Amino acid sequence: MTVTDYDVRQLNLFDALHVNREEPAWVREKREAAFRALDTLPWPVFEKMNITDWPWFQFRPFVSGRPVGSRQDLPEAVLTILNTFVQGAPTVVVENGDLIWEENTSDLNAQGVIVSDLKRALIDHEGLVKRYLFQAVSGDHDRLIALSKNDRLLALSDALWNGGLFVYVPKGVRLAEPIQLILAAHGEGTGLLPRLVVVTEGDSDLTFIEHRLSDDEMTTVHNGVSEVFVGSGARLRFVSVQTLGQKTYDHTRRYGVVEASGRLEWVFGEVGSAHSAQLTVSNLVGEGGSADVKMVSIGNGKQRNHFDLRNRHVAPHTESDVLAKGILLDSARQIYHVVTKIEKGARGSNGEQTARLMMLSHDARGDANPILLIDEHDVKADHAASVGYVDETQLYYLMTRGLSRKEAERMLIFGFLEPVVSQVPIESVQAYLYTAMERKFMP
Template identity: 40%
Template structure:
């Protein structure tokens, strides 16, 4: 069987595309190797979710992007997310490529690099080659291999040693043309004792079926602090397969802030490998499912370092016939003494046909540790609804208030005011449908 019959792109076409984009030889070779791997690997097998019949095979074709220089030239779907002053330290990808990229002179002077991953691979080749695919390996499953082979555009962020970036850097990933490849890859490297906040949004327009196969890799060097915030609001016919992973070295930290607001089928896996002693991970996830969505959210922390700490909090609301599998996995490896892993998953169902399955898992291979979990799944309390209605508000308004109260402990704990507002708006949109 030839590659052409089972993969979205032939080896010859991929090699030609790499030459067309003037990619370094190591990247072209890496892509070809990943494509060959994909021909032998199986699809991932998320817990209790069958994806073999999902829309996962059509990656479209690479279509070069046209660069723009101002906010006014960006698509309307992007402009509504941004204010005029937010065009600094911003990157925008439309379909197959980045169309806007801007970094302030102040950050450039400090040695910060923020550009698309394709440009970074050419201009900062040694840095990218040393870290790309070092966190999410190409051979993990077919989707990781295909992303490694076919990714386009993407984002690359590097913060030098001892540099503290006070202003969040932002990216927007937009898919408009369902015939264009949309497989961005994000690589964040925070060097020793640096700190940075990165925020991105994934959005789509149009009704045609399409696939987002995305990978995020974060490397937090010793003492580095990374805050990674992402909001996914892809449309009804967009299948979202997202794999995010961070590695934290000695005394480094990662804070994940995630809003899962898609309208289509979704699988996400957000993981932290606490490699270093004294490293920390804090993941906050809120999700709203509606319609007939099939959703699978996995959050995990794998402790290798001594005195490492992880916290995971997920709150999800399921409407109509939405079905969610929510997995929290804390793994403390042998030797990770005095580690502490805590997790909590809560699901609120608004309809008799909605389903939520919360699965907290603790895997402990060390004695001198602390670990705990909490999980709950339930319907809206009818007594709460009746009480609120007795105060003169409608049933729909009462349910909204209960939902906001349910999500508030996570949303209010988000340290970015702009992101708090954004998530509140998206929750309003989804529960008001």
């Protein structure tokens, strides 16, 4: 279970920060307060999975990335993913705590778009960053359901976050090409603790794609917090693919804040092998805003995944939709906890959610928990959830045409996932998701 014998709570934070950081005082104060609270704050509540004995504190903090001189010097795993991305589009690579590579980013400046290492952005654009960093999590928008206001895994990120990215798209700027990020962990025992801030101002348009990975052979903790802001009338497609390795413990938090008539489209491909505890919250705070979640996941071996997806309607006439599908192989365990919360006053809102899990093994266990919390009567809300084994009648039908059981299962799995994957906005990412899932299904 132990990642390394080192426990980050033994760290002398003052020394570590003194050596490594030139950060604004408010960031440092946040770190210090969070660090002090690590042992006193409650655990986040992931209702059907006990994650408190996962080795969240066993990692090496503040590990640097290795600078590279050219694209070809990037690690092979990174290069492979880079090749599945949209070529020619602005792309950055972050390894551990550092931005180690960027390409096609120079044209962005002319439009006022910022794509910057978060540490750098805190120096170059401190005022701007301060308006957003930590704000989606603990600012005024967070009067949020169930999860405690603060907890030790969030505090762990606040205290020891290392590197990350700041993306800012000014008002009215509509980017035709996606902005792409690869986030890679390197080195045994390394903690990957990025903070990501993505801001799309009013009437802007952005597709953001990120891919997070760690090596299968490497013990790692990933504790990543993303804060996403969608301005009035803006549209953000946020595509996140994770292929974290089997010795990685993953805690992912994503917070979205959507202003009036803004649209936030999340696409998640959880196709790695890590044990995960994830929470994604979309706050619809402006009238007519909408949030959409499309998610696929595949678990194998003894993988444990808890996915918590929440849409919170605060303003009137807001809409949310969740479509999540999971595949469970071997003795994998997967939980989808999907919450639609409509606050008093969010009249005329509509929240829908669907979560479906397909199990291919009788040792696997899936849970889909749809939860509707409605405090306003003039609304629509709907949910669908199912957990079941692969359909034997369909398998038989496909096999009568000559497909082996394995091929028939593969076809049914892909057919099951197709309605979600086909909506991923980038075709090469669709293909990648299928390949990654196929690798897990047919090793």
